[in-house]
Each structure stands twice: as structure tokens, then as C-alpha cells.
Amino acid sequence: MDWSREEVEAIVADYLQMLTLELAGQSYNKTEHRRRLQGKLDDRSDSSIEFKHSNISAAMIDLGFPYIRGYQPRSNYQTLLGIVAEEQVRGKTTLDQAALAAVHQPAVAPVQTDFKNVKSDAPKRQHKITESANPLFFRAVKRDYLEREAQNRSLGLAGEEFVVQFEHWRLIELGQHRLADKVDHVSQSKGDGLGYDVLSFESNGKERLIEVKTTTFGRDTPFFVSRGEFALSQGAKDQFHLYRLFDFRKTPRLFDLPGALDQHCRLDPVTYRASFG
Numbered sequence: 001m002d003w004s005r006e007e008v009e010a011i012v013a014d015y016l017q018m019l020t021l022e023l024a025g026q027s028y029n030k031t032e033h034r035r036r037l038q039g040k041l042d043d044r045s046d047s048s049i050e051f052k053h054s055n056i057s058a059a060m061i062d063l064g065f066p067y068i069r070g071y072q073p074r075s076n077y078q079t080l081l082g083i084v085a086e087e088q089v090r091g092k093t094t095l096d097q098a099a100l101a102a103v104h105q106p107a108v109a110p111v112q113t114d115f116k117n118v119k120s121d122a123p124k125r126q127h128k129i130t131e132s133a134n135p136l137f138f139r140a141v142k143r144d145y146l147e148r149e150a151q152n153r154s155l156g157l158a159g160e161e162f163v164v165q166f167e168h169w170r171l172i173e174l175g176q177h178r179l180a181d182k183v184d185h186v187s188q189s190k191g192d193g194l195g196y197d198v199l200s201f202e203s204n205g206k207e208r209l210i211e212v213k214t215t216t217f218g219r220d221t222p223f224f225v226s227r228g229e230f231a232l233s234q235g236a237k238d239q240f241h242l243y244r245l246f247d248f249r250k251t252p253r254l255f256d257l258p259g260a261l262d263q264h265c266r267l268d269p270v271t272y273r274a275s276f277g
Contacts, residue, residue: 001042003052008084010040011049015056016092019068023098030070052081057220058277059085064144065099066217069247073220075126075277096143102216103149107248109161115169122244122255123220123276125265147273149215150224159214159245160187160197162252166243167200167210174203195232196240207239214245219253221246222275225261230272233261 003011014037021028034049041049055077057067063086067073089095112118149155164185171180179201187197196209209232213223223244225233233240237259245254257264265274 002078003080004042005080005084007041007044008078008081009088011037011052012056012081012084012088015053015060015068015071016088016095019060019065020092020095020098022068023066023095023102055081056085061146061220061222061275061277063089064146065089066102066145066221069218072218073277099145100143100148103145104152105216105249106154107152107158107214107216108154109158109165110252112162112165112252113169115166118166118253120219120246120253120255122257122264126277146215146217146222147224147271149217150213155214155216155248156212159248160185160212162214162245162248163198163210163212163243163254166254167198167208171201171203176201176203179203179205193228195226195228208241209236209239211240211242212245213242214248216249217246219244219246219255220276222273225267225272225274227272230261230267233259 014033018028018030018033034046037049038044044052050071051074053068053071054074057071058073058075058077059082060067061073062082164183167183168180171177171183182199182201184199185197186194186199196211198210198212200208200210202208211225211229211232213225215221215223225242229242233242240259242257242261243254244257245252247253261267261274265276267274
């Protein structure tokens with residue numbers, strides 16, 4: 001049974017309240033939120049509510065917002081949900097302030113020696129089913145917080161430094177101490193514009209060209225690539241790797257997208273925004 005507008009408005013409002021708390025670094029109880037929410041819904045089960053939360057996460061990404069940790073985005077949500085989410089975020093001044101503070105906050109690379117649990121599986125690219133289009137849908141939001149985070153130079157540099165540490169550790173684990181000592185932070189030693197940030201190696205000495213993209217948010221958060229980075233991923237597909245770091249401020253994790261980027265992600269032809277949903 002489709003959700004009514006009243007139900008959608010209630011669950012989106014509750015989600016935005018939790019997201020604001022999370023971005024502000026304040027604690028909250030998801031179970032308590034769900035219990036209070038059930039009184040406003042038409043006898044929805046816990047699993048139905050959890051699924052809708054994941055739909056809202058996907059809508060928030062489409063609106064340029066981070067999503068709540070633990071509610072993995074699920075695309076193909078009803079158009080009504082997206083419209084309500086767009087309506088509600090426009091009036092949330094505190095959410096705007098919390099999101100801006102989160103994406104602009106400086107970052108420092110953590111000193112880490114054991115990287116055994118850092119590697120993660122990459123998200124699977126989802127196939128969207130498009131409902132009837134609304135020409136005003138997702139056009140009135142003033143900010144793309146994810147793009148602003150991508151421009152946070154402090155966060156980007158911290159992520160690159162973390163990957164230099166990771167690659168040094170990875171090669172030592174492979175018994176390649178000589179190659180580990182040759183890992184080069186090329187965006188600093190040679191400058192930007194090469195299409196990658198870190199020069200590393202395979203165990204046989206072949207060069208590994210690593211572009212680093214870092215977010216403090218969840219694994220499915222979209223990222224932005226340049227035309228040069230995309231071209232390198234196609235022209236040097238046997239050497240190119242994009243390392244996506246996520247949850248960077250809490251527990252840094254990463255997944256690897258080797259080769260041509262468009263085989264892993266959906267790339268917007270104008271902004272080069274890479275997404276999985």
C-alpha cells in the first residue's frame with residue numbers, strides 16, 4: 001500500500017530531525033524515534049519504516065545532502081517522497097547550518113599502523129526505475145553539501161596522507177619494502193593536474209596510479225571527478241585506481257574502484273558527479 005502524503009510528511013520530518021542531530025554531533029536513539037513515529041503512521045511495520053528511511057537516504061543524496069548512517073540508500077522511491085523531502089529541507093535553517101559546519105570542518109589524517117580492517121567492498125550500482133518526471137523536482141535547493149565537502153582542501157589532503165600510509169603498509173605486508181619506500185604523494189611533490197594523487201606499485205613493480213576521494217559521510221555518498229581524472233581512468237585503466245575513503249572522521253574505511261570509472265558508477269555528463277544509485 002502506497003504511503004499517504006501525511007505519512008510521508010511525518011517520516012521525512014522525523015528523518016530530518018535525526019540527520020540534524022547526527023550532523024551536529026549530538027546523540028539520539030533511532031528506536032525511540034521509530035516508536036514515536038509509528039503513532040503517526042497507518043499501522044506500518046518496523047521493516048516498512050526502515051525501508052522508507054533508506055528511501056529517504058536516497059532522496060537526500062539526490063538533493064545534495066548527506067544521509068543518516070545505518071540507513072543505506074535505496075533508490076526507486078516514490079516521487080511524492082522526493083517532493084516532500086525537497087519541500088521540507090528548504091525550511092530547515094538548523095539543518096542547513098549543521099550541514100555546512102560538517103562539510104567545512106578541517107580534518108587531520110589519523111596516525112594508523114594496522115590497516116587490516118580498513119578495506120571495504122564497493123557499493124553496487126543500482127538500476128533506477130524513473131517515475132513520471134516533475135520539472136520542478138530537485139531544482140530549488142540552494143546548496144549541494146556533498147559538492148562543498150568535495151572542495152574541502154583540508155579533508156582532501158588528510159585523505160591523501162592516509163592513503164600514503166595505507167599503501168606503505170600494503171606493500172610491506174606483501175614483502176615489498178623497497179617499493180613501499182618509493183610510494184609518492186605526487187599531488188604534493190609534483191602538483192595537481194596529473195589525474196591522480198598517489199603513486200604506488202603492484203607487487204611486481206608495476207605502477208599503481210591512485211586518485212583519492214574522501215568523505216566524512218557514508219559509503220554510498222557520491223563523489224566528484226574531474227575530466228582529467230575520468231580520462232586517465234579510461235586511458236590507463238590497467239593502472240588507475242580510485243580509492244574512496246568514507247566515515248573518515250570516525251573510523252576511516254576505503255574501497256577501491258580500479259580501471260574506467262564509468263564501469264562502476266553513474267557519471268553525470270555535466271558535473272561528473274559519480275553515484276551508485
